[in-house]
Amino acid sequence: MTEYGSTTVWRRRYHRYAHLALATWLGVVLYSPLGGDARALLVTRTVVFPLLVVSGLLLWQAPALRRRLRG
Numbered sequence: 830m831t832e833y834g835s836t837t838v839w840r841r842r843y844h845r846y847a848h849l850a851l852a853t854w855l856g857v858v859l860y861s862p863l864g865g866d867a868r869a870l871l872v873t874r875t876v877v878f879p880l881l882v883v884s885g886l887l888l889w890q891a892p893a894l895r896r897r898l899r900g
Contacts, residue, residue, distance in 0.1 A: 841891070848888060851881040 858864050858873045887894075 841888075844884065844888060848881065848884040851877055851884060855881060 854877050855873060858869050858877075863869050
C-alpha cells in the first residue's frame, strides 16, 4: 500500500483524535476546579503531558520518519 493509502490516513486520523483527547484533558485540568485535585495533577504530569508531547512530535514528523525508515 502506498504511503498515503487508506491505512495511513486511518491511522493518522485516529492518532489526531487521541492527541485532541489528551489536549482536552490537559485543558480541563488546567482551567477547571479539577486542577486542585492532587491525583488529577499527578496523572496529568506523569502520563498525559508526556504522551501529548510524543503524540504531537509524531504527528509533526511522521512523514519524514517514515521516509527515513524506508531508506
